[in-house]
Amino acid sequence: MSEQGGASARHETGVLIDEPILVCTGVTKNYGGIQALRGVDLEIRAGEVHGLVGPNGAGKSTLMKVVAGAVTPSSGTIHLAGEVVEFHDPRDATARGIALVPQELTTLPEMTIAENITLGAEPVRWGLYQRAQAQARAERALAVVGITLDPDMPVQRLKPHFQRLVMIATAFDRDAELVILDEPTAGLPPDEAATVLDAVERLRASGVAVVYVSHHLSEVARICDRVTCVREGRGGGVLERAQVTKDALIDLIHDATGGPEKRPTDDTLARRTSAGARAGGPGHDAHAAVLRHVSSADLTDVSVSIRATGVTGIAGLLGSGAKDLAGLLAGAVDRTDGAVLLNGVEVTSLTPTVALAHGVSYLAGDRSRSALRTSTISENVSISSLRAWSRGGFIRSRYETREVRSILERLGVRASGTRRIGELSGGNQQRALVGRCLASDASLVILDEPTIGVDVAAREDLWSLVRDIAESRAVVVASSEPEELVALCQQVICVANGRIVDVIERSRLSVANITSAIA
């Protein structure tokens, strides 16, 4: 892999294994007014493991959905093995040997491994399911990913990383020539992730091309032959074999336009945020929340204090436990051990309702868990503030209308509060939902991915609003985008593998420091 010259040189020599099997040219995708993809080129060669990296919301998932036929592109062409293809649904892509293994576990827990692997393509004779044949197929597919398991075992008895391998084996069973793995190691501890990586290498050895979508840059550096970076819906550069290192990847993602000399944008960001960035301030000693030796499903023995004012960031890759840390403060995540103190008071049975009563408001990092889609914008904004906005249980509707309107105004959502929130674009929905947390008189506001789907210009506004709010209250922002944390935070708590690995203070806060702490 470390041969000199890189893939392009090898390609010129005409080695068959480097033939491009999938070529996307100028792929764009518009959702309403939002351009998720603005012309991406991607070339996948036969038998390679191709990394796909880039910040959240850059368009990686959309691009992969286009390749897998789940999304029809607005323009652009896809060549598969030299001919132009148009996929209308995922079945078309599957028929042409492309399999997408999504990030979520989609195995059917009560069915056996063999039934899962052959699902939808069951071996049948005279209408009868051929169990022995299914078992044989399952065993062969499992061998390719490097595990030996009883095909009759129900999938629910497997640990998550084995379930992931079953999903990959399923792709192989369908004779896929190109397998797309979306964050296959998200949330896995290193040893289990290694098993998945082994499977990917075995898949390559058996001649299957793999697209490996991941934020775990060390993994990408370890197994990928070539890497494409996607930034803001555009191709942000390609790294060839010898160039694929973790440092090069960090540079590529955060600065796709050029080399390291362009990197000190962190300083610019820091200067821009100096107003809200005076570390400490009056309430430096007071703490809005304290976690003492807290554990949860994803976190082990974490202790941390959140200052009474200012923005505290939480950084961590998917599955690292960063989301759990944000959720724990609001009672949205179950605590298995340890104590939570809110404004100095220990709260034993913490639920979001109790947390709200203690002045903690929380925005989940996923709109399916935060938005009331068929409710009006106004109803969505006020849901956490109704106690303060009503008298004797009756909502003071004029007061509500006025408050909501001023919040929407401030957030730049130009829509009447009486419209259904589902009618808005994703970014506008998100802004209105942030408004929900800002509307409440909470002394601690926890925002999980506050700017998910929000466009760049609106994001600046949202950030400045969050900074204003943080002058007098504590704000916690969990974000998978280091830029956002650098722009907002006085300190950033870095989480990896369920533990706090670093707390970066303002003075040494930079995108690169965050990225390398959590990767």
Added chain:
Amino acid sequence: MMTEALAKPTNDQEPSDASAGGVRSTAVGVTGHERLTRSLDFVSRWAVVGGFVLLVLYFAIRTPDTFLTPDTLRTVLDQAAVPLILVVGLTIVLAVGEFDLAYTSVVGFSGAVVIVLMSREGWPVPMAVAAALAGGAIAGLAIGLVVSRTSASSFIVTLAVGSVLTGVELSISDNTTIYQNVPESFRVLTRNEILTVRWPVWAAALTLVVAWLAMHRTRFGRHVYAVGQNRTASFLAGVPVRRLVVIAFVVMSVLSVLAALILTSRSASYYPNASQGLLLNTYAAAFLGAAASRRARFSVLGSALGVLWIVTLQVGLTLMNESTALVNLIQGAVLAAAVLLAARGKRA
């Protein structure tokens, strides 16, 4: 705190949905999907209202001498009282995202309790009524606690509880009709009139007004709708989800007792299995109401319209001397159509 931090609004925006199903094509970011949803909204809402008008016209033409008379109106209102009270409770249960198949059993059970206590045990009317109300409240509490604390489906839980309650009902009444010794003071409750309208109609009207206020003007109502739409999101936003589910079932059951009191007082008797027919027409009414409501929500006023719809249909068909078989058939068809129309709310 927010008011200080936030700039004052500079421009006024009028509500965009002022007219029924109003389509604002200029609205920013409105997708084609959304436009379709709105058109469906419009069609569905007017199908229900238009259907009601057609129904009234049809009966007025077919039975010109009897249908459009004050007597018919009074009959409709009288017959609507019990389903109205039930449908209010049902609306809250459906709005919070649950199902209840037990409330007709609560009606039967509490009817048996109140009549048996008065006629066989000689309890005074207020005590018997209080006992029935307490029994209903406990049943509702039990259902609510089981449904909200476990992952059991309310559909099955209420089916089971309903069966248990019917069993208890039949054992305390010995599965016989009871009409002796029902105190006169209990019987007059449903005969008294205010402004030529009987008490049960007033009771229904009062229930309706209180429920409308609770559902559309209070924090409780806002929370109920939020939970019904997205339980997780509501929970994470700090809404006390479990408590709301329990309250919904308790309200449903207490209103069922009220309905039972009206039924037994009106007939001055108890007879077994009298309440089973109420299940279909209240569900039909609630779904007709949702079909007629903006955003296909279960709403108190929509459900009330649904009850008037169904009762008018029943009364009209009775005036035309149609058979019970036909009445059942038409009611079922109306329920099916209403469910289809109301299902559009799931699209968004």
